[in-house]
Structures are given as C-alpha cells and as structure tokens.
Amino acid sequence: MMPDSGPDPARIAAIRDAIIAEHPYSRNDGQRSGNLLPVIRQQLTIARRSNPVINDYLRKLGIEVDAMESLEDVPPIPVQMFKLFDLRTCPEDAVVKILQSSGTTGGVPSRIPLDKSTTLSQIRALKSILADYMGKSRRIFLVIDHEGINSPAHAFSARTAGVRGLSIYARKTFYLLKEVDGELTLNMPAIREIIEKYSGEDVYAFGFTYIIWTVFCEQIRKENLRFSFRDFILFHGGGWKKMQKLAVSKETFSASVASVFGAAPRSILDFYGMAEQTGIIFVDCPEGNKHVPGFSQVIIRDPFTLEPCGIGEPGFIEVMSILADSYYDQAVLTEDIGVLVGVDDCPCGRKGRYFRFISRVEKAEARGCGDTFRE
Amino acid sequence: MFTCHLADGRFGEQSLPDLDSITGSLTGNREALASVPIDAIIRILDALGKKVLRNAGINTLPGVSFIALWLRRENLEKLCEINYADRRYIDGFRRNDLNLFMMAEPRGIVCQWIAGNMPTLGFFSLVQAILSKNASLVKMPEENIPLLLAILRDLETITIDHGGTTYHGGTVLGSIAVVSFEGKNPGDSEKFSLAADCRVIYGGSEAVRAISRLPCRDHCETIIFGPKFSFAVFDREYIESAALDRGLDLLAKDVAVFNQMACSSPHVLFLERSSIPLETLVGRLQRSFETLPPALKNQPIPSSLSSRIINIRALYRLSEGKNCTAPQDLGWTILTDENISLEDPVQGKCIFVKEVDSVDQVIPLITHRIQALSIGIPDPGKRERFAREATYRGVDRVVTPGAIHDFTLPWDGIMTLNRLVRWVILKPT
Numbered sequence: 091m092m093p094d095s096g097p098d099p100a101r102i103a104a105i106r107d108a109i110i111a112e113h114p115y116s117r118n119d120g121q122r123s124g125n126l127l128p129v130i131r132q133q134l135t136i137a138r139r140s141n142p143v144i145n146d147y148l149r150k151l152g153i154e155v156d157a158m159e160s161l162e163d164v165p166p167i168p169v170q171m172f173k174l175f176d177l178r179t180c181p182e183d184a185v186v187k188i189l190q191s192s193g194t195t196g197g198v199p200s201r202i203p204l205d206k207s208t209t210l211s212q213i214r215a216l217k218s219i220l221a222d223y224m225g226k227s228r229r230i231f232l233v234i235d236h237e238g239i240n241s242p243a244h245a246f247s248a249r250t251a252g253v254r255g256l257s258i259y260a261r262k263t264f265y266l267l268k269e270v271d272g273e274l275t276l277n278m279p280a281i282r283e284i285i286e287k288y289s290g291e292d293v294y295a296f297g298f299t300y301i302i303w304t305v306f307c308e309q310i311r312k313e314n315l316r317f318s319f320r321d322f323i324l325f326h327g328g329g330w331k332k333m334q335k336l337a338v339s340k341e342t343f344s345a346s347v348a349s350v351f352g353a354a355p356r357s358i359l360d361f362y363g364m365a366e367q368t369g370i371i372f373v374d375c376p377e378g379n380k381h382v383p384g385f386s387q388v389i390i391r392d393p394f395t396l397e398p399c400g401i402g403e404p405g406f407i408e409v410m411s412i413l414a415d416s417y418y419d420q421a422v423l424t425e426d427i428g429v430l431v432g433v434d435d436c437p438c439g440r441k442g443r444y445f446r447f448i449s450r451v452e453k454a455e456a457r458g459c460g461d462t463f464r465e
Numbered sequence: 466m467f468t469c470h471l472a473d474g475r476f477g478e479q480s481l482p483d484l485d486s487i488t489g490s491l492t493g494n495r496e497a498l499a500s501v502p503i504d505a506i507i508r509i510l511d512a513l514g515k516k517v518l519r520n521a522g523i524n525t526l527p528g529v530s531f532i533a534l535w536l537r538r539e540n541l542e543k544l545c546e547i548n549y550a551d552r553r554y555i556d557g558f559r560r561n562d563l564n565l566f567m568m569a570e571p572r573g574i575v576c577q578w579i580a581g582n583m584p585t586l587g588f589f590s591l592v593q594a595i596l597s598k599n600a601s602l603v604k605m606p607e608e609n610i611p612l613l614l615a616i617l618r619d620l621e622t623i624t625i626d627h628g629g630t631t632y633h634g635g636t637v638l639g640s641i642a643v644v645s646f647e648g649k650n651p652g653d654s655e656k657f658s659l660a661a662d663c664r665v666i667y668g669g670s671e672a673v674r675a676i677s678r679l680p681c682r683d684h685c686e687t688i689i690f691g692p693k694f695s696f697a698v699f700d701r702e703y704i705e706s707a708a709l710d711r712g713l714d715l716l717a718k719d720v721a722v723f724n725q726m727a728c729s730s731p732h733v734l735f736l737e738r739s740s741i742p743l744e745t746l747v748g749r750l751q752r753s754f755e756t757l758p759p760a761l762k763n764q765p766i767p768s769s770l771s772s773r774i775i776n777i778r779a780l781y782r783l784s785e786g787k788n789c790t791a792p793q794d795l796g797w798t799i800l801t802d803e804n805i806s807l808e809d810p811v812q813g814k815c816i817f818v819k820e821v822d823s824v825d826q827v828i829p830l831i832t833h834r835i836q837a838l839s840i841g842i843p844d845p846g847k848r849e850r851f852a853r854e855a856t857y858r859g860v861d862r863v864v865t866p867g868a869i870h871d872f873t874l875p876w877d878g879i880m881t882l883n884r885l886v887r888w889v890i891l892k893p894t
Contacts, residue, residue, distance in 0.1 A: 143783050150782040150789065168772075168779045175783050393771040394763070395794040406771070425772050451772045 097132040097139075099415065103207055105129055106385070106412050110211060114218045114383035115440035119433045122387050122442065123161050129412045130164055130420045131155050137179035137418055144177065144418055161387050162398050166408045166423035172200035172366050180205045180416040191247060191365030200366055205416040212369025212413050216255050219383050222440075223359060223373055224259070224323045230288050231260030234297030234306050234326075236269040236277070249298050249328075251365045256296045256325060266295075267305060274305045276313065285317060292321040295351075299360070300329030302347060303338060310350055322353040325373065327361045331450050340378070362407075362447045366422050369413045372445070375438035379431050382443045386411045390430045390445065391423070404429045404448055425451040467653060470610050471617065472642040474635055487602065487642045488660050491574050494639035495600035499571060501636055503545060503555045505627035506595060509620070509634050511538040516619040523615045527722060527760070528585040528870075532616070535872060536592070544874050545596060548882035555598060558891050566891035571598040572686060573662030575885060578648075578676055580667040581606035582726035587613045589872050590665060591641060597885035600640045602660055607645050617641065648672075654679055661685050663885060668692075688884050690877050693728035693836035693861075695869060696735070696807065698851075700824045703841035704739040710749060712841050715867030716816075717753035719839060721761040721797070722870050725812040728877075729837045729862075729870050732810045733817045735827050743820050747790055747799055750818065754797040762796045762814075770813045771795055777811050806830065824851060833859035836877060839869045 106129055117125065134155045138145045148155070151165050158164055167177065178185065186209065189202040204212075217226075233240075233253050240253045257263055264284055268277040297306065302324075324347060333343065344358040351357070356376045363371035372380035372388070382388045387410040390399040399405040407428040410421045427448040436444045469479045473490040481487070498506075514536025523529050534540075545552035549569055553559055558566035575594045579587040587605050591613075594601040605613060623634030646653040658664060658679035663686040666676045673691045681687070697716055703709060719731050736746055754762070766774075774795045781789040787802040797814040807830050808817045821827060824842065828851075831838075838860045842848040852863040861878040864871070874880055 143785075146785065147779070147782045167783075168776050170776050171779050171783060174780065393768045393795075394766060396775075397793075406768070406775075423775065427768060451768045453769060 097135045099136065102129055102132045102415070106211060107214075109385050109412065110214050110218060112384055114215075114222055114385070115381055115442055117384045117441055119442050122384070125384070126387060126410070126412055127158065127161055127164075130161070130410070131158060133179070133412065133415065133420055134158075134164070136415075137420075140179050140181070141177070141418075143175050144179065161410055161421075162389060164410065164421040166391075166410075166421035167418050168423045169200070169364065169366055169425060172202060173198040176201065176203075177418040178203045178416060179414075179418060180208075185416060189251070189365055189368065191251065202366055202368070203416050204368075204414075208414045208416040211415075212255075213258060215369040215383065215385055215413055216371065217258050219371055219373065220256065220259055220325075223325075224294055226259075227292070228259050228261040230284070230291055230293040231257055231263045232284065232293060232295035233257075233263060233265045234267060234295060234302050234324075235265060236267045236274060237265040238269055247365075249301075251368055252296050252298070252325075252327065252363075255368060255371070256294075259294065267301075274301065276306070276309045281310075281315065285315070289318045290320050293317075293319040294322070295324045297324065297326050298328050299326045299343070300332045302326055303333065303336070303343060307346060307350060316350060316352060318352040322351045322357050324351065324353075324358045325361055325371070326358070327363060327371070334449070362426075362428075364409070364422075364424065367409050367411055367413075367419055370409070370411055375436060375440060375444070377436055377438050378446070379436050379438070379444035380446060381436065381438075381440045382445070384442065385413060388428075388430075388443055388445055390428055393427075399430060401430050401432060406451075407445070407447070427451060467644045467646045467657075470605075470643040470645065471614060471638075472644075474621075474639040476614060476618065481644075484602070484644070484656055484660050487644070488574060491600035491602060491640065491642055494636075495571065495573070495598070497636050498595070498600070498640040499598045501598075501632055502627060503552050503596070503598075505625060505630075505632040506598070506637065507538055507541045507545070508625045508627060509623055509632060509637055510536050510541055510592060510595065512623045512625060513616070513619055513634065516623070517616055520615070520619060523612060525760070526584065526612060527764075528583070529612075529616075531870075531872075532585060532588060535589075541592075541596065545882065547874055548880050549886075555596075555886065560893070564893065566893060568889050568891070569597070569883075569886035570889050571600075572885060572887055573599065574660055575599045575601050575663045575665055576657055576661035577601060577603045577665045578667060578672070579603060579605045579609070580669070580672070581609060583723050584609045584612050586667060587643075588616055590667065591617075593874075593881045594665075594885060595637055595640065597882050599663065599885055601642065602657070603641065603643045604648075604657060605643060605645060610643060610645065613643060617643075663688065665881075665885075666690065686884060688879060688881065690728070690879070692834065693877065694807065694810065694834050695729050695731050695837040695839070696733040696835070697731045697839040697841070697866065697869075698735045698824050698827050699737065699841035700843075700847070701737040701739040702843050704736060704741055704746065706843060708841070708843070710753075712866045713746075713750050713753040714756070715865075716839065717750065717757055717797075718761070718867060719869045720814050720816050721754075721757050721764075724764045724766065725810060725814055727870060730810075730812075731816065731837075731839055731869060733807055733819065735805075735819050735821050735824065737824050738820055738822050743801065743818070747801060747818060750799055750816075751790055754799070754814070755792075757797075763794075766795065766813050770811075773811050774798055774813050774815055777815060825854075828854050828858065831855050831858040831860055835860045837862040837864055837869050839864055839866050841866060 184205040185203045187204045190199040264280045344355040348355040361371040361373040389408040390405040407424045407426045467481045514533040518533035554569040558568045561567045620634035620638045665688045667690045670692045781787040790799040
C-alpha cells in the first residue's frame with residue numbers, strides 16, 4: 091500500500107499507467123481494491139485541496155480520505171451533479187478541453203473538464219479495452235450515424251463520445267448515415283464505396299442502438315443491401331429504453347443486425363458507458379455479460395440502503411475509475427439499474443466483476459394531490 | 466375497456482366494454498341505500514371500523530388503524546352535523562327557520578377519480594358518498610384496489626338493529642362499484658365522466674385539469690381535491706418549551722405517514738430563531754426520525770424516488786450554506802439552508818429545515834396551494850392572528866404537530882358532504 095504521507099501526482103500517474111498497461115481483465119476482483127484504492131485516496135486528497143465544493147462534500151459526509159478502507163467507502167457523486175457543479179480537481183489552466191454532454195435526459199449539459207494526463211489515460215484505457223475485443227490492428231471504422239455528430243459545432247453527446255473514443259483503431263472512417271433536413275437517411279455513396287472497395291476486410295463499427303435499429307436497419311432492408319467482411323465487430327450502446335418500448339430484445343437486435351453485416355450475432359456487442367467516465371466502456375462478452383476493466387470497478391448499490399448488493403440483486407450502478415486527475419470520476423453513482431451477475435468466473439475467461447444493465451431509472455413525477463407549492 | 470372489481474355487491478374481476486350494467490345496478494341499489502336512516506348507516510360504518518381493526522390481514526397497514534378510529538359513531542355523527550347542521554335532513558323533509566320543509570337529497574352516482582398517492586384515500590372518499598346516500602363509482606389505481614376491497618369485504622357480514630328494523634352492510638356494499646381503466650384512454654374516461662351526477666377528483670395539477678375538461682352531464686357537480694402542499698412552523702416560545710421534543714416526534718411522524726405522498730404531508734419546517742442553535746434542533750429532529758417505528762422508517766420506495774433523494778442530498782452537500790443530515794440509507798433526510806422559501810417536495814421523508822427571524826416571514830410564502838400548516842405557537846392570541854393571516858392567504862387547515870393527516874371536514878376548504886347533496890325544499894300548504 092502506498093504511504094499516505096501526501097499526494098504525489100507523478101507517483102499517482104506512474105501507478106495508474108502501470109495499471110492501465112496491464113491486461114484489463116487479468117486481475118481477480120479481490121486484487122482490485124488494493125490496486126485502485128491507494129490511487130483513489132491520493133486523487134481525492136488532491137481533489138479536496140483543489141476544489142472547495144468537493145472539500146465541502148467530503149467534510150459534510152465526515153469522510154477522512156486516509157481512513158477509507160475499501161472502494162465501497164469512497165463516496166460516489168451522483169451523475170446529475172456534473173450538470174450543477176464544477177467538479178474540476180486540477181488547476182484551471184491545466185484544463186485542455188471541457189466535454190459538454192447533454193446526456194439522454196434533461197437539457198442542462200454535464201461539464202467534464204479534462205487535462206492532458208486525463209485525456210491520455212482515457213485514450214490508453216479505451217484502447218486497452220477495445221484491443222481485448224478486437225485485437226490491436228487498425229481496421230476500417232464504420233460509424234452508423236451522420237458526420238455532423240463529430241463536428242465541433244455539434245453539441246458533445248454520448249454519440250459524439252462514442253465516435254471519437256472508438257475511432258482510435260480506425261484506419262479509415264465512414265459515416266453510413268447522413269442528415270437531410272433534420273432526418274437521418276442512408277449515406278449511399280459511402281455505403282457503395284464500402285461494398286465495392288472494402289468487402290472482405292476487417293471492419294469494426296459503432297452506433298447508437300436505437301438509431302441502428304430504427305433508421306439504419308430499416309432503410310438498409312428496404313434497399314436490400316448486405317455487407318460482407320472478413321471480420322466484423324459492432325459496438326453499440328444506449329437507447330434501450332426506447333428499444334424496450336419497441337419490444338425489441340437484445341437477441342432479436344443482434345441477430346438482425348448481424349445478418350445485415352454478414353456476421354455472427356456474437357459480433358454485435360452492446361456496451362455501457364457514459365461521457366462522465368470517458369475512457370471506460372463495459373462491453374458485452376459472448377455470454378452477454380459486461381466486464382469491468384482493471385482500472386475501474388463497479389458497485390451495484392441497493393436503491394434504499396445504498397449498501398453494495400450481492401450477486402443477483404438489482405440496484406443502482408456505481409462506476410469507479412482511476413483515470414481522471416482533472417475531475418471527480420473516482421466514484422460516480424448513475425441513475426441506471428443493473429445487476430451483478432458474478433465475480434471472476436465468467437465462462438468467457440475475463441476476471442473481475444461482471445454485470446448486466448437492466449434499465450434507466452424512470453423519471454416518474456410525484457403522483458396525487460401532494461404536489462408542488464408553485465401556482 | 467373497463468375492469469370491474471366490485472359491483473352489485475359482488476367481488477371479482479370482470480372486463481366490460483362500457484359502464485351500462487354497472488350504472489344500472491348502482492341506480493337500483495342507491496334507492497335501497499337512500500331508504501336506510503342515516504343513523505343506521507353510521508352504525509353500520511361504526512361496526513365496519515371495529516371489524517377492520519380486528520382484520521389481521523390489513524390492520525397493520527399504514528393508515529388503516531386511523532380508518533377504524535375515524536369510523537367511530539361519534540365522529541361520523543359530528544361530520545354529518547357539521548355538514549348538514551342537522552343530519553335528519555338526509556333522511557327526509559324537516560321544517561326550517563324560514564318555515565320551509567328542507568331536505569338533503571343525494572346527487573345520484575358519484576364518480577370518483579382516486580389518486581394513487583395514499584392507499585386509504587379511496588375509502589375516505591367512499592364513506593363521504595355513503596354518508597350522503599349516494600352511489601359510488603370509483604376509479605382506483607390497480608395497486609390500491611386490494612386494500613379497498615379487503616376493507617369493503619367486511620361490510621358483507623354486518624347487520625345492525627335500528628328502531629326495530631334490521632339493516633345490512635350489504636345494502637351499503639351494493640351502492641359501490643370499483644373499476645380500473647387506462648386513464649389516458651379518452652373514450653373510457655368520457656364514459657366514466659358521463660356516468661356521473663357528481664364528479665369527485667383527487668390528483669395533481671395535470672390530472673385534475675385533464676379530468677375537469679372531460680364532458681359531463683349539465684347537472685353534474687364537480688368537486689376537486691387538487692394539488693396541495695403543506696408545511697410546519699414553530700415559534701420561539703414553542704422551541705424553547707418542554708413541548709418541543711414531543712412536537713418534533715409528532716412532526717417526524719407526520720412526515721413519515723404516507724411517506725410524504727399526501728397533500729397534507731409537511732415538506733418544510735420553519736423554526737423561529739431562538740436560544741437553541743439550529744444545529745441542536747436538527748440533532749433533536751434527527752433523534753425523532755431515528756426513533757420512528759421501522760415500518761414507517763423503512764417504507765419501500767421506487768427507484769425514481771431513491772434517485773431524487775440521492776440527488777438532493779448531494780446537492781445540499783455540494784452547496785455552500787446548505788447541509789444535509791441523513792443516515793446512510795434513504796430512510797429520512799433533513800436538509801438545511803438559509804433561503805426563506807418553500808421547496809419542491811422530494812418525498813420519501815425529506816424535510817427542509819429553515820431558520821427565520823420571525824414566523825411572520827413565512828406569511829408571504831402562503832398561497833392557495835397550501836393545504837395544511839402544522840404550527841407550534843403556544844400563545845393563543847399569536848396563534849389565532851397567525852392562523853387568520855395564513856388562512857386569508859390560502860391555507861385550508863391550521864393544525865398541531867401530529868394532527869396534520871387527521872381527516873376531518875372541511876378538507877381543502879370543502880364541506881364535502883354538503884357538496885354531495887342537493888338541498889331541496891317543500892313549501893308547506
């Protein structure tokens with residue numbers, strides 16, 4: 091364990107780099123706390139010193155950073171707070187970029203300040219995760235969205251984060267959709283070029299689940315188009331609430347999309363992630379489980395007691411990370427419900443915790459006559 | 466499509482395309498109810514209260530023991546007296562001071578839209594229709610129907626003797642129909658509304674507005690129990706008195722009962738500045754929450770409410786000049802800040818505590834949205850002055866800690882039984 095004599099940013103970075111450099115799913119869950127907690131302690135000590143808002147938060151919770159004995163003791167910040175507070179933990183002049191994510195609900199964007207070291211850690215972490223699922227060689231990258239989503243003029247969203255993040259293994263990028271008068275439609279010139287020039291190649295793709303289903307698949311079926319690649323992997327995420335309303339199961343989605351790309355359904359990989367924790371995505375393995383990489387941890391918390399849930403007990407998904415020096419991403423409590431499926435023993439061979447996403451929390455309004463005081 | 470859960474004295478689910486058969490049986494059965502003297506009806510309800518108290522299947526559920534207390538004969542008689550001046554008006558013509566014969570005739574079929582926030586709300590609504598000898602057609606959220614039916618089942622076996630005649634609980638039961646249907650279905654909602662001689666609507670702003678716009682018959686009366694907010698105010702004298710700890714215990718209970726889902730649930734506590742520091746007072750309120758019975762402290766909550774509580778706690782802990790006192794779990798939450806304002810309800814036992822220099826600072830915050838004000842003001846003169854100011858601005862009920870949910874009439878400023886009848890006259894020859 092690292093001595094708690096005082097935070098040393100260089101040393102934190104070195105330890106973190108070493109953790110990121112490891113195979114992301116090689117360590118048992120039992121080793122995670124010992125690995126991550128010393129880094130998080132140091133990061134929170136710095137956070138406390140550099141941000142009075144965070145200091146207030148920890149003080150009011152009675153948290154002594156050095157006294158935290160396990161990852162479960164690290165106080166999570168609810169994800170909504172990124173919309174309301176500046177949770178920066180680095181000097182202002184160190185910030186190289188502020189991600190503004192509108193997310194999927196509400197109009198106020200989350201503000202996520204990134205410094206150079208955080209950005210680099212996030213890129214390296216994401217590369218490490220993706221490499222485990224598709225190897226390290228660069229491929230043709232298909233974005234099942236329109237090009238504007240990656241434009242600096244466009245608001246940064248989960249879709250933007252996905253495109254930018256996943257493009258790190260891109261040899262050449264194609265956008266399979268285009269926006270015409272606010273409507274998404276097939277980008278036929280790009281699709282023709284891919285079919286003509288890149289059939290038989292190794293390809294990977296990214297898209298937003300709901301858009302893939304309602305726009306891409308629907309139109310590509312009408313056009314009776316099919317792709318044929320040597321190896322194909324699709325990473326997709328988000329929009330399951332809408333998909334549930336359409337009564338489309340994950341299995342139906344995977345089978346249908348796989349047939350379009352001439353691939354096996356196991357090549358269609360759902361992932362869970364968020365702009366507030368860029369750099370980490372929890373990707374489905376062939377067993378349908380989402381795995382937690384070594385620089386991260388996931389705790390499922392009971393929706394009433396907030397205690398960690400056991401295997402099979404649904405609760406709020408809390409995501410932890412050591413990637414950020416520039417903001418409080420050490421423990422973020424989401425508004426998503428998930429369930430821990432197991433620990434270290436997934437048949438796919440990946441170690442650590444594995445879980446499944448169940449649903450987003452419904453934004454139910456208060457019902458009945460007990461209501462607002464506003465007239 | 467309607468799902469009927471009770472009609473014509475028979476329990477059991479039945480799908481119906483319309484309400485014709487139900488309104489037909491209600492029209493017939495309400496005549497039988499109208500022929501029962503009000504005192505006999507009261508005695509049947511009194512007997513029901515006693516049975517409910519002995520009913521092990523439901524008597525531990527929140528609010529059920531209060532039903533039994535509320536159904537006591539003396540209480541029901543008083544409610545009738547307050548509403549009718551003389552309850553014999555509901556049994557027949559009586560000569561009044563203007564030398565007219567006057568009578569309170571039931572309106573007919575009272576269609577009731579029951580909100581889902583309080584499991585026992587439907588029952589209180591029903592009893593008021595019964596005490597005005599109306600037939601009831603009740604739309605309930607599915608989750609609250611089992612409790613209502615469990616209470617009503619006890620009516621089946623009640624018989625009482627009154628004036629040498631035997632009266633049956635079944636007669637009362639026959640005047641009640643309970644249905645559920647998709648409220649967003651305009652066709653079914655219109656059918657339900659058009660079946661009414663009187664509509665009673667409980668709900669939030671959106672629901673009340675939508676239902677009010679439904680077509681209804683020209684003679685139909687509409688009684689609205691709309692969106693309301695409640696809070697508490699303690700003055701310096703009360704805070705510094707020996708009554709404070711008991712008052713805080715009762716306030717915590719007021720917050721806990723119905724898990725702050727009721728219109729009468731307090732969401733803010735204003736404390737007049739006193740010799741006792743706010744932190745100490747928060748500590749005492751904390752103790753009151755901690756000593757709540759587990760059934761009140763650990764009420765199940767939906768994850769959407771968990772999320773609201775988690776967010777407001779974090780918001781207060783991240784904000785300067787605000788604080789949050791709470792256990793690790795979401796059992797209760799005390800949120801303190803210096804803004805002299807009301808706050809949007811979080812529910813789930815989240816109370817905002819604010820210190821004011823004078824209780825008079827609270828008065829400008831009061832609007833017609835405020836239903837109940839729980840006050841700890843011992844001085845009778847100050848208490849009445851404060852109540853006059855508060856009620857003038859919109860408060861309907863000024864009560865003491867522990868009594869905020871006591872269902873009595875008037876409620877929301879309405880004498881419900883009085884509104885549920887038509888006052889008719891007969892000119893003497």
